[in-house]
Amino acid sequence: MGEGRVMEQVLKLRNLKVVFPTDYGLIRAVEGVDLDIYHRECVALVGESGSGKSVTSQAVMRLLDSPPALIRVDTLEFAGQDLTQLTEQQMQEIRGKEMAMIFQDAMTSLNPVMTVGKQIDEVYRRHYGDSKQAAREKTVKNLELIGIPEPKERANAFPHQLSGGMRQRVLLAMAFACMPKLIIADEPTTALDVTIQAQVLKTLRGMQRGCGTSLLLVTHDLSVVASTADRVYVMYAGKIVEKAPVKDLFTAPHHPYTVGLMAAVPRLSDEKKKFTQIPGTVPSPIDKPSGCYFHPRCTYATERCRREMPRLTPMGPDREVRCFHPLSVGRNGHD
Amino acid sequence: MTELMTLQNVSVHFPVRGALPFLKKGEIQAVSNVSLSIHRGEIFGIVGESGCGKTTLASTMVGMIKPTAGQVLFEGVDLNSLPRDEFKKTRRRMQMIFQDPFSSLNPRFNVYQIVSEPMFIRGEDDEETMKARVAELLEMVGLSAGDMYRYPSDFSGGQRQRIGIARAISLNPSFLVCDEPVSALDVSIHAQILNLLLELQEKLNLTYVFISHNLADVKKLCDRLAVMYLGKIMESGDSDKIFAQPLHPYTQALMAAVLDINFSEQKETEILPGDTPSPINPPPGCRFWQRCPKAMRGCKAIPPEYVEVEQDHFVACRLVNGFPDQDMPEGYDQPLVRLKTVRGR
Ligand SMILES: Nc1ncnc2c1ncn2[C@@H]1O[C@H](COP(=O)(O)OP(=O)(O)OP(=O)(O)O)[C@@H](O)[C@H]1O
Ligand SMILES: Nc1ncnc2c1ncn2[C@@H]1O[C@H](COP(=O)(O)OP(=O)(O)OP(=O)(O)O)[C@@H](O)[C@H]1O
Ligand code: SF4
Ligand SMILES: [Mg+2]
Ligand SMILES: [Mg+2]
Numbered sequence: 088m089g090e091g092r093v094m095e096q097v098l099k100l101r102n103l104k105v106v107f108p109t110d111y112g113l114i115r116a117v118e119g120v121d122l123d124i125y126h127r128e129c130v131a132l133v134g135e136s137g138s139g140k141s142v143t144s145q146a147v148m149r150l151l152d153s154p155p156a157l158i159r160v161d162t163l164e165f166a167g168q169d170l171t172q173l174t175e176q177q178m179q180e181i182r183g184k185e186m187a188m189i190f191q192d193a194m195t196s197l198n199p200v201m202t203v204g205k206q207i208d209e210v211y212r213r214h215y216g217d218s219k220q221a222a223r224e225k226t227v228k229n230l231e232l233i234g235i236p237e238p239k240e241r242a243n244a245f246p247h248q249l250s251g252g253m254r255q256r257v258l259l260a261m262a263f264a265c266m267p268k269l270i271i272a273d274e275p276t277t278a279l280d281v282t283i284q285a286q287v288l289k290t291l292r293g294m295q296r297g298c299g300t301s302l303l304l305v306t307h308d309l310s311v312v313a314s315t316a317d318r319v320y321v322m323y324a325g326k327i328v329e330k331a332p333v334k335d336l337f338t339a340p341h342h343p344y345t346v347g348l349m350a351a352v353p354r355l356s357d358e359k360k361k362f363t364q365i366p367g368t369v370p371s372p373i374d375k376p377s378g379c380y381f382h383p384r385c386t387y388a389t390e391r392c393r394r395e396m397p398r399l400t401p402m403g404p405d406r407e408v409r410c411f412h413p414l415s416v417g418r419n420g421h422d
Numbered sequence: 423m424t425e426l427m428t429l430q431n432v433s434v435h436f437p438v439r440g441a442l443p444f445l446k447k448g449e450i451q452a453v454s455n456v457s458l459s460i461h462r463g464e465i466f467g468i469v470g471e472s473g474c475g476k477t478t479l480a481s482t483m484v485g486m487i488k489p490t491a492g493q494v495l496f497e498g499v500d501l502n503s504l505p506r507d508e509f510k511k512t513r514r515r516m517q518m519i520f521q522d523p524f525s526s527l528n529p530r531f532n533v534y535q536i537v538s539e540p541m542f543i544r545g546e547d548d549e550e551t552m553k554a555r556v557a558e559l560l561e562m563v564g565l566s567a568g569d570m571y572r573y574p575s576d577f578s579g580g581q582r583q584r585i586g587i588a589r590a591i592s593l594n595p596s597f598l599v600c601d602e603p604v605s606a607l608d609v610s611i612h613a614q615i616l617n618l619l620l621e622l623q624e625k626l627n628l629t630y631v632f633i634s635h636n637l638a639d640v641k642k643l644c645d646r647l648a649v650m651y652l653g654k655i656m657e658s659g660d661s662d663k664i665f666a667q668p669l670h671p672y673t674q675a676l677m678a679a680v681l682d683i684n685f686s687e688q689k690e691t692e693i694l695p696g697d698t699p700s701p702i703n704p705p706p707g708c709r710f711w712q713r714c715p716k717a718m719r720g721c722k723a724i725p726p727e728y729v730e731v732e733q734d735h736f737v738a739c740r741l742v743n744g745f746p747d748q749d750m751p752e753g754y755d756q757p758l759v760r761l762k763t764v765r766g767r
Contacts (some may be wrong), residue, residue: 135608135609136579136608141508179438199765206723224460250697252470252697253697280471280472280635280698281471281635281636281637281676281679281680282471282675282676282679282693282694283471283697283698284679285679285681285693285694286693286695289693307608307609308679308681309609310681310683311681313681313682313683313684314681326754337683337684347610348609348610349683351609351610351612351613352609352683353612353613353636353638353639353641353642354638354639354682354683354684354746355637355638355665355677355682356684357562357638357642358639358642359641359642360620360622360642360643361617361642362612362613362614362616362617362620362642363613364610364613364614365610365613365614366614368578368580368611369578369608369610370580383611
């Protein structure tokens with residue numbers, strides 16, 4: 088990264104806040120998230136269940152229903168356009184053509200009664216006004232590119248006739264159809280088997296590089312992040328707690344939560360019969376702790392952590408961490 | 423070490439009714455001719471991808487499914503030949519913990535009702551005894567007696583899994599099947615539950631079957647294991663031996679597919695091509711041949727035998743065990759030529 092990067096910014100998000108009023112109280116799902124995505128990079132947003140990853144990515148595409156969500160944002164710029172100023176109709180034009188989304192569950196994002204080929208044709212017809220035939224030609228080429236064997240025949244299959252991995256590939260084909268500037272993939276491989284997950288991630292990454300698309304990869308799986316992303320945002324309880332280039336994050340995590348998460352991922356090289364755990368549980372979104380949201384689970388917490396919320400603070404090039412006592416390289420050893 | 427559970431040539435087939443027009447009528451061979459033994463006091467892992475028959479096999483072990491063929495021996499006695507009473511009594515000593523902590527607990531029951539239900543069914547009716555026992559169980563799994571009157575919806579995923587565990591151990595079982603108990607949980611909670619299972623094993627002298635698709639978990643947790651593919655066991659036996667030297671190409675592929683977070687060790691790995699084929703009317707020959715990077719021409723037609731290649735290390739693969747000497751077609755041991763393999767980062 089650094090100087091070498093073409094600083095063309097695809098997405099600029101500043102101070103996104105999303106709350107859901109409920110009968111039990113206010114759910115603060117996202118609390119002031121900033122996100123930058125540059126041309127051709129793969130940015131991972133990683134965090135455990137309920138940390139606000141999906142809400143953030145849906146807000147970026149303006150797909151969150153409001154109500155129930157109450158959304159506030161200072162800046163939401165996509166390829167130089169201010170998305171907050173666009174009408175829903177203008178947004179619809181952008182979605183699919185310039186920005187596309189891939190969800191975890193292919194079965195619910197595909198139309199069960201339409202052949203997958205036809206669903207991809209639609210994208211070309213809608214956004215480019217292609218003829219039926221021209222669209223189908225593109226579709227078949229696209230399916231082939233994404234690694235579907237016998238693409239011409241498979242185009243005539245209905246979603247339920249394809250395996251999970253194959254359906255996920257169809258979603259990729261659909262997302263890449265218009266060569267969008269940005270693709271948001273929310274847990275794209277979580278539902279897949281390990282060997283299929285490896286195939287799909289590889290294809291996703293290859294397509295992204297080949298097409299010059301930027302990718303926001305939303306996941307709870309650090310190993311997916313390590314093998315796929317260029318830069319990483321770690322989210323906890325609605326806030327970004329650490330931001331770093333992927334290599335820096337994995338070689339020297341600074342936030343105690345990141346350190347704990349990494350230690351908790353089982354590895355083939357680990358010791359037997361012993362699992363490193365983070366004590367406690369993720370706070371309830373209605374009743375978050377005082378001070379640093381991580382303090383009840385943090386080994387390094389001090390009085391200040393209990394009282395005061397740390398800010399996201401720069402720590403070297405391209406790195407930020409939200410912690411009063413970030414772990415330096417030297418301190419990583421003893422956890 | 424003595425054997426607690428032995429499976430002898432167990433098969434479970436489900437009929438396909440042909441209700442879905444694109445399926446041919448036939449049968450799903452969910453579990454196919456499986457033989458293995460589980461030793462008292464050990465953790466036995468079952469690994470494999472979705473649909474390979476892990477849950478079906480485990481359900482057969484605890485008597486929830488009757489095998490189509492073969493025998494399930496618990497302490498040397500054929501489970502399915504027991505008279506009804508005996509069967510029930512024996513079944514109580516075996517319990518199961520499920521993957522999904524959200525749907526496996528009845529949302530209208532409070533924790534006390536959920537955890538005490540097996541005792542109640544067994545015929546316990548003294549409220550005070552049950553309360554004391556539930557309190558004890560809750561403490562044992564890291565919850566508190568004060569949680570007794572709360573409902574599942576008040577708990578996080580990890581806590582619900584703890585409730586499920588408390589219920590499973592309520593009748594002092596000796597054999598516990600954990601069907602992907604942490605797959606639905608966050609990583610930070612994942613380790614807590616596995617540590618709890620280890621702790622309980624020691625305290626209560628339990629034997630576990632641990633089902634998972636995560637090889638790293640299995641390696642850390644299990645003493646012995648079986649790797650399944652399409653209803654059949656590809657490799658099984660001593661965990662240290664298998665991980666030190668995986669002999670089956672499928673085991674090797676599974677190990678290669680574990681994405682590592684050691685960033686410096688991100689390596690070019692061979693990615694297994696193709697999809698898992700359907701277990702409906704599976705082809706003759708090795709069930710893995712279509713995806714096997716090392717398949718030979720003979721693998722297509724002749725199923726491999728399941729052979730003990732060293733003490734407590736079984737493998738079903740022609741690469742390891744060779745082909746029969748006689749009546750082999752020409753070129754049977756030549757590599758099978760097929761789709762190119764995909765390479766990963
Ligand atoms: N429509 C909604 N109404 C009320 N609360 C909501 C709604 N959508 C999301 N939330 C809450 O917002 C918080 C963040 O949810 P989000 O779906 O973004 O989490 P996530 O990080 O994507 O988690 P997961 O890994 O489980 O998908 C959660 O506490 C969730 O319960
Ligand atoms: N009651 C049933 N009737 C018909 N088919 C079944 C039944 N139960 C399981 N099967 C089929 O048997 C095969 C094995 O299923 P099983 O649930 O044992 O797999 P699994 O390895 O546990 O998969 P997963 O990892 O997805 O839980 C699957 O093809 C499944 O569809
Ligand atoms: S601010 Fe304090 S409590 Fe929060 S992560 Fe840092 S050390 Fe831990
Ligand atoms: Mg989500
Ligand atoms: Mg299962």
